[in-house]
Amino acid sequence: MNMHATTHDELATEMGDRFDTDAMAQESTLLNPRFYTTDFDEMDRIDVSPVREEWDKLIGQMKSDPNKGHFKKNEDWDKVDWDGMDPKLKREFIDFLVSSCTAEFSGCVLYKEMKRRGTNKDICELFNYMARDEARHAGFINDALREAGVAVNLGFLTKAKKYTYFRPKFIYYATYLSEKIGYARYITIYRHLEANPDKRFHPIFKWFREWCNDEFSHGEAFALLMRTDPKLTESFTNKLWIRFFLTAVYSTMYVRDHARPEFHKALGVDIDWYDQEVFRKTSEIAKQVFPMELDIDHPRWMPNLKRMETAFRKMEAAEKQGGLGGRLAKLGAMTSAALAFVSIYTIPVKKSTPPASVRLEPAY
């Protein structure tokens, strides 16, 4: 595994004192990237024969490692003026980098564990390549953070972070979505900055195109895994689960992005526009395997996302306030967030039929 950016003790001593990035990365709230564990034996039993042809092609692509030399700083890496950066922007941008790094690394840990525990050649091979990519991604972000005098201590994080157990099928839904949403997020920012290069306030964004192609193929792999067992996407209960995951992942992203107004302002991105754009791309792609998409133009959609976002902000304020008043306020905010979630979850979905051939190529 390529962990060039993470000699742990070295990073620990490099930690800046202004930003407690380890604490930031370690926080396990509903909104922060999580670490997952699953039933690795069950996953090891997956038989990819029903999708063999497409599988071999995808694995062949990953094996050829098109991004092998990509995640290295080169002459395109402009000097970053961290000291001249507006403090609010700096704080949000570091928060963005830390949470992206944590998310990348959380994928790496899960994939590596699957590779380590498995005996199934196909599965181990896939997870090995995906862990390789995620380690590079996390390492590259950490390189960027280090220039700001901070870095996430990834080794420490693996031990300190709480792990959430998900059954394999939930791992498929959640991870598939996070890979595809990752692709959509990176490519949307990349295309936006391609059109508005003056808004590119940090060189890391130049790396996003090849980067998102990795995420795209990881998503493809999960799409193929889901195709090995039609029940996963066709049974009544699983459809409800898919709908749940779509709703949860989208609304989490909305709330999280809105917590970084300065960051998006600096990029010249309207957050509502950006999020809708990412949802639209992700939904379009996800039709390759999910038999539905959320109706993000429904009149209940946006107002309830906003309600949820307000509720989360109130929850945070209530926590800071503490005492009985704080607890009551928090309860009120949680209820409001839950109601907003239910309102979104019950918006009728747009049904669709996934195509016979599951595979897609990145098209945005």
Ligand SMILES: [Fe+2]
């Ligand atoms: Fe990644």
Ligand SMILES: [Fe+2]
């Ligand atoms: Fe990925």
